[in-house]
Amino acid sequence: xxxxxxxxxxxxxxxxxxxxxxNLKGTMIAVMLLGGFIVLSWFGVYWLYLVxx
Amino acid sequence: xHMHKLERLWLIIGSGALVVFLLVIGxxxxxxxxxxxxxxxxxxxxxxxxxxxxxxxxLKKIGDNEYELVLxxxxxxxQSNDELxxxxxxxxxxxxxxxxxxxxxxxxxxxxxxxxxxxxxxxITHTFDEAGQFLILCNEYCGVGHQAMGVPLEVIK
Amino acid sequence: xxxQMIVDRNDAKLSMAHLYIAFAAVLLGGIAGxxxxxxxxxxxxxxxxxxxxxxxxxxxxxxxxVFTTYFIIGFFYAGMSRTMGKFYDQPYRLGxxxxxxxxxxxxxxxxxxxxxxxxxxxTFYAPLKASPWFYIGLTLFIVGTWLAxxxxxxxxxxxxxxxxxxxxxxxSFMAVMTMVLWFVATIGVAVSxxxxxxxxxxxxxxxxxxxxxxxxxxxxxHPLVYFWLLPAYVCWYVIIPEIIGGKIFSDSLARLSFxxxxxxxxxxxxxxxxxxxxxxxxxKYLQVVLTFMVxxxxxxxxxxxxxxxxxxxxxxxxxxLFGWFRALPWKDARFFAPMVGMLIFIxxxxxxxxxxxxxxxxxxxxxxxxxxxxxxxVASSVALTFFGIAYWLIPxxxxxxxxxxxxxxxxxxxxxxxxxxxxxxGAMHTVGLLGAPRxxxxxxYQNNPDxxxxxxxxxxxxxxxxxxxxxxxxxxxxxxxxxxxxPKGKEDFPIxxxxxxxxxxxxxxxxxxxWLGIATVLILVAxxxxxxxxxxxxxxxxxxxxxx
Ligand code: HEM
Ligand SMILES: [Cu+2]
Ligand SMILES: [Cu+2]
Numbered sequence: 001x002x003x004x005x006x007x008x009x010x011x012x013x014x015x016x017x018x019x020x021x022x023n024l025k026g027t028m029i030a031v032m033l034l035g036g037f038i039v040l041s042w043f044g045v046y047w048l049y050l051v052x053x
Numbered sequence: 054x055h056m057h058k059l060e061r062l063w064l065i066i067g068s069g070a071l072v073v074f075l076l077v078i079g080x081x082x083x084x085x086x087x088x089x090x091x092x093x094x095x096x097x098x099x100x101x102x103x104x105x106x107x108x109x110x111x112l113k114k115i116g117d118n119e120y121e122l123v124l125x126x127x128x129x130x131x132q133s134n135d136e137l138x139x140x141x142x143x144x145x146x147x148x149x150x151x152x153x154x155x156x157x158x159x160x161x162x163x164x165x166x167x168x169x170x171x172x173x174x175x176x177i178t179h180t181f182d183e184a185g186q187f188l189i190l191c192n193e194y195c196g197v198g199h200q201a202m203g204v205p206l207e208v209i210k
Numbered sequence: 211x212x213x214q215m216i217v218d219r220n221d222a223k224l225s226m227a228h229l230y231i232a233f234a235a236v237l238l239g240g241i242a243g244x245x246x247x248x249x250x251x252x253x254x255x256x257x258x259x260x261x262x263x264x265x266x267x268x269x270x271x272x273x274x275x276v277f278t279t280y281f282i283i284g285f286f287y288a289g290m291s292r293t294m295g296k297f298y299d300q301p302y303r304l305g306x307x308x309x310x311x312x313x314x315x316x317x318x319x320x321x322x323x324x325x326x327x328x329x330x331x332x333t334f335y336a337p338l339k340a341s342p343w344f345y346i347g348l349t350l351f352i353v354g355t356w357l358a359x360x361x362x363x364x365x366x367x368x369x370x371x372x373x374x375x376x377x378x379x380x381x382s383f384m385a386v387m388t389m390v391l392w393f394v395a396t397i398g399v400a401v402s403x404x405x406x407x408x409x410x411x412x413x414x415x416x417x418x419x420x421x422x423x424x425x426x427x428x429x430x431x432h433p434l435v436y437f438w439l440l441p442a443y444v445c446w447y448v449i450i451p452e453i454i455g456g457k458i459f460s461d462s463l464a465r466l467s468f469x470x471x472x473x474x475x476x477x478x479x480x481x482x483x484x485x486x487x488x489x490x491x492x493x494k495y496l497q498v499v500l501t502f503m504v505x506x507x508x509x510x511x512x513x514x515x516x517x518x519x520x521x522x523x524x525x526x527x528x529x530x531l532f533g534w535f536r537a538l539p540w541k542d543a544r545f546f547a548p549m550v551g552m553l554i555f556i557x558x559x560x561x562x563x564x565x566x567x568x569x570x571x572x573x574x575x576x577x578x579x580x581x582x583x584x585x586x587x588v589a590s591s592v593a594l595t596f597f598g599i600a601y602w603l604i605p606x607x608x609x610x611x612x613x614x615x616x617x618x619x620x621x622x623x624x625x626x627x628x629x630x631x632x633x634x635x636g637a638m639h640t641v642g643l644l645g646a647p648r649x650x651x652x653x654x655y656q657n658n659p660d661x662x663x664x665x666x667x668x669x670x671x672x673x674x675x676x677x678x679x680x681x682x683x684x685x686x687x688x689x690x691x692x693x694x695x696x697p698k699g700k701e702d703f704p705i706x707x708x709x710x711x712x713x714x715x716x717x718x719x720x721x722x723x724x725w726l727g728i729a730t731v732l733i734l735v736a737x738x739x740x741x742x743x744x745x746x747x748x749x750x751x752x753x754x755x756x757x758x
Contacts, residue, residue, distance in 0.1 A: 021057045023524065026531045027516040028059045032066070034512060038560040039070055045564045046077065048643065049573050052164045053087070055713045056463065060513045067509040071502045071563075078568045079495065088491035089484045089569045095749035128757050154755050155335050155420065157576050161645020161660050166485060166572040170420050171337060172749030173487035188658045192576035192647035194331050196338070196757025197261065200653035203661075 090167035090177045098171035101125055101152045111135035121146045124189075126156040126169045129198035131189055137206045144180040157192030160206065168193065181208045217703060221291035222607040224305050226693070228284030229604060231313065232277050232596075233689050239272035240682035247634065247675030251668040252652045262651035263329050263758060270332030271323065274438075274588065275351070276316055281596050282441045283308075283358045286385040288603060289444070290362060292703045293379035294369045297361070301368070304361040312354025319347030329758040331649065333427065334407070336418045339754025342411040345403050352396050352403075359389035376717040380461055381448050381705060383720065387468045388440040390722070391433055394476060394729060398429035410754060417751025421488045421744050428479035429737065436475040436504075438588050440468065442595040445548055446515055449599070451706035453545045454538055456522025458706045459514040465719040467507035467514075473729050474504035477736030484571040488747075493740045494568065500736060501566045508559060515552060521709065543612070543620035544704070547598030550624050551591040554631070558586035561639070576649070578667075579642025582635040590631050594624060597685060602701050604692040611699035612692065619688050626681035634674025641667035 056064075082088045096104045102125075110123045111134040122145050125132040131149075139145060149158050149169050156169040160179070167175045181187070191202035217225065242265045248254045249262055256262060287305060291297055297305065321343075322328035328344035366378060366386045378386075402423050410418045447464045451457055458464065480497035483489060523534020539545045561583040565574055574580060601620050605612050612620075642648075646664040655661040718724070 022517075022521050024057060024059050024517050024520055026534055027513060027520045028063060029531060030516045030535075031063050031509075031513050034556050035063075035067055035070060037556060038563060041557075041560045042074060042564055042567070045570060045573055045643075046567075049164060049570050052162065052573070055460075057517070060463075060510070060517070063513050064506070064509060068506060071505055074563070074567060075499060075502055078498075078570060082491065082495065082569050087569050089494060089572060090487070091489055091491050091494065092487045093490070093747075095488070095747065097750045098752050099750070128755075154338050154752075154757065155424075157647070159576070159645065159647065164569075164572045166575050168483070168486045170424070170487055171752045172420055175485075175487040186659060188655055188660055190647060190655060192649075193335075194263065194338075194649045196755070197263065198757075199263070200650040201655075203653075203655040203658065205656075205658065 090175050092174050092176045094174035095172055096150060096174065098151065098153075101150060106148065107150055109134060112137070112139070115146075118142055119144045119146075121148060124149045124158075125152055126150070126158065126191065127152040128154065128196050129191070129202040131158075131191075131202075131204050133204075137189075137204060139181060139206070139208055141184045141208055141210050142180070142182060143208070144178060146176060146178045148174060148176050150174045154195045155193050156195050156202070157190075159190055159192045160187050161190070162187070166192070184208045184210045215292075215703070216700075217288050217291045217607060218296035220302065221287055221297050224297075224302070224309070225284045225288040225291075226604070226607050227309055228280045228287070229600065229607075230693075231316070232280035232284065233600075233686065235272040235276040235280070236682060237686050239269050239277060240679055242266070242269035242272070244675050244679040247668075247672040249652055250650070251672040252665070253669075253672055261326065261329060261758060263331065263649075264323065264326055266649065267329050267331050268320075268323050271319065274332055278438045278588065278592070278596075279312075279351075279355060281600075282388070282437070283355065285441055285444075285596075285599060285603065286362060286389070288607060288703070289381045289705075290365055290385055293381045293705060294365065297365055298368050301361040301364040304357055304364065308354045308357030308361060310354070311357060312351050315347045315350025315352075315354055317347070318350065319344055322347060326758070333431075335427075336407065336410075336420055336423045337752035337754050338758075339411055339756055342408055345407045345411055349400065349403050349408070352400055355392065355396070359393055362386055362389050377715050377720060379705075380458065380464060380708075381444060383465060384440065384444045384448070384468055387472060388437060388444070390726070391440070391472050391475065392437050394472075394726075394733075395430045395433035395437065398426045398479075399431075402426035416753060418754070419744070419748050419751050421486070422741070422748070424483060424486070425479065425489075425737075425741060425744060428482040429476070429733075430479075431482055432479050432501075433475045435584075435588065436471055438592045440471060442548070442551065442592045443467075443511060445595050445599055446511070446552060448706050449704050450515070450545065450548060451518045451522065452704035453542060454519065454522045455526065456518050456706075457709035458712075459518045459521070459709060460712050461708045462713065462715045462719065463510060463514060465715065467510045469719060469725050470507040470510075471504065472725055473732060474500055474507075476729060477732045478504065478566075480736075480740075481566040481571075484568060485575050488744060489740050490743075493736075497736055498566060498568045500732070502563075505559075505563060518709075541617065541621065543617040543624070544598055544602050546621050547601065547624045548595040550628050551594035551598070554586050554594070554628070555591040558583065558591055561586065574642060576647055577642035578638040578646045578648050581648045582638030582642060585631060585635045585638065590627065590635070594627060597623065597627075600689060601692065602704070604689060605696055605699075605701035606703045608693055608696075609698055609700070610692060610696035611701050613696060616688060616691065616696065619684065623681055623684045623688060626677055626684065630674045630677030630679075630681055632674065634671045634678060637667040637670035637674065 151171045159166045187206040327341035478501040523537040528534040528537040
């Protein structure tokens with residue numbers, strides 16, 4: 001690999017880590033579970049509203 | 054401002070869910086006629102007994118199994134000149150005002166729930182598909198007897 | 211500007227003065243709370259003279275106003291002193307003046323409640339009419355908080371001038387933002403109390419416009435709950451990352467979420483008046499939409515918090531998707547109490563979205579569901595976070611240390627609180643969906659079958675309430691120990707640092723004129739038309755009633 005290419009390579013790496021940032025897969029799953037809980041309880045009460053109409 | 058791509062995704066999904074909630078209740082309220090009780094009629098709260106229809110509160114048949122139930126909330130009861138008995142399947146339009154302080158108007162097991170503020174009339178409609186004992190209760194603090202402020206409503210076969 | 215590691219001794223005194231009153235209020239309010247659950251379940255009858263609603267008024271005021279506000283102000287003074295340095299003379303003296311005025315107001319209102327001249331509950335809805343001194347006490351309380359907010363803003367202003375910095379420390383920014391929110395919010399209730407309640411209760415005017423008074427109250431009432439919540443968010447954003455050995459995920463996003471709270475937490479008061487006459491469904495729905503906007507910064511907060519946990523865990527070598535969760539310092543009381551508070555905020559927030567959902571409010575409005583809801587939000591998420599702060603803040607301010615034994619006691623406190631609240635709030639949520647109303651003494655509505663069916667839940671509430679009361683006694687034991695008896699030493703005041711590689715904070719986030727301007731526009735959009743209608747189409751006003 002030439003020096004220039006190597007430089008390009010590192011530059012690309014820097015860019016990607018900056019864009020992707022740290023590994024936050026666990027966080028994403030945790031907040032999605034939280035979101036799922038909210039959606040379920042909301043539709044639960046909405047259902048109660050509809051049956052009581 | 055820089056944002057982690059998963060955070061952006063989460064915010065899109067989360068806000069999307071909020072938009073869905075808003076659309077569901079928006080359509081249900083405005084297209085299907087289920088806006089929350091928001092009557093605009095007003096009256097003099099010190100002259101309730103002299104103001105129609107509250108000068109003669111009670112049950113009036115206004116159509117085929119359709120009734121208007123006019124009630125006056127006051128510490129600590131709901132006043133009516135008629136017995137509160139209605140046939141199964143009846144649609145009842147409740148029309149209520151207060152003679153003194155703020156009261157609540159709620160019938161457990163149904164969606165009937167509204168605030169009764171003095172000087173204002175509030176209305177709500179409910180169809181009682183099943184016979185049984187119901188309870189009209191006040192759910193806003195109105196004084197020492199607040200916990201006693203409830204009257205039975207009977208839906209008969 | 212050097213980062214001062216220790217709160218100045220005088221500032222510490224000012225802060226502690228607030229914390230003493232805050233925890234005294236918790237003890238008194240807790241006694242009232244226990245008695246309420248016992249009365250409601252039919253376990254006891256109050257000894258002659260004390261009314262249930264008198265007790266409930268005391269409970270609401272002591273816990274929702276006195277405990278929260280004194281704690282928040284005390285915490286902010288300490289944190290600003292820690293991050294910006296010792297308070298300058300003028301703001302310092304203003305701080306004490308605020309404390310004195312607030313306390314005179316609190317004492318006056320408490321006396322009126324004890325005399326049974328103010329049994330109108332902490333929301334004091336007209337036309338129930340308390341003694342004028344009850345309202346004057348509340349006014350002094352609010353004016354005192356304004357002086358406190360003024361002290362903080364002044365300190366911030368001088369700091370900015372002296373340090374020539376565009377960006378203030380995150381803690382101080384958040385504290386000032388919370389107080390600015392409080393200023394804008396309290397204008398509503400102050401206008402109502404000063405121009406409506408006081409002249410009417412003295413008899414200078416005969417009548418009061420009910421709907422207007424309720425609208426002004428709820429203009430204040432919703433941001434009030436954010437005033438409780440934001441200091442907890444300060445702890446979650448700024449302090450917890452340091453305790454868990456991590457970094458603040460993003461300084462800019464933290465500030466952005468606080469800006470969004472200022473913008474969207476005020477023009478939303480109608481979500482407390484969804485079932486009321488005299489407000490059109492259109493304006494109610496508009497405020498419901500704005501209410502949903504204020505959920506977005508909380509979604510951001512959830513992500514940021516989990517992210518700072520995951521990054522801290524991974525840095526320590528935690529593996530797998532959830533290894534970081536186990537790597538958290540669960541035995542550290544400074545972490546455990548606020549963390550349990552955060553977890554409780556998940557069901558609490560879900561419940562809040564349901565409450566605000568326009569016509570769905572008919573299912574829950576003024577039922578025990580609502581009481582269950584805010585015992586999760588303010589009485590658990592916020593309260594546990596405040597307790598978790600006190601565990602290190604009090605020894606830091608009194609020159610003592612939080613020992614290993616006290617960590618264990620505090621963790622037991624948190625567990626008892628969570629268990630007690632599970633029973634009490636869980637039962638309240640369930641029986642609320644069945645239709646049981648809130649704010650009622652013992653009642654079966656003349657042996658109505660539905661009402662009789664609620665009794666087992668009332669008993670579960672009393673069981674939960676008793677566990678909670680034990681937790682409160684334990685809390686007071688811990689707090690007393692930390693304030694007066696714990697070994698002398700140095701306890702850290704943890705302040706997190708921003709993660710490396712996080713971008714520089716844009717200075718637009720501290721453009722107060724811009725944010726206050728937008729907030730004003732939103733408030734005018736949401737309120738002008740309906741309020742003008744309320745005034746122009748007002749029915750004759752109401753005289754006062756004393757029904758207790
Ligand atoms: C020992 C702990 C506690 C117990 C047993 C308890 C119990 C109760 C009960 C049973 C009620 C409802 C009464 C009714 O609607 O008839 C109530 C209301 C309330 N509680 Fe608590 N509570 C506790 C702690 C707290 C805390 C820590 C806060 C706030 C930080 C709080 C704030 C409130 C508020 C604002 C109300 C509403 C008052 C009203 O409706 O006017 N409570 N509490
Ligand atoms: Cu009542
Ligand atoms: Cu609210």
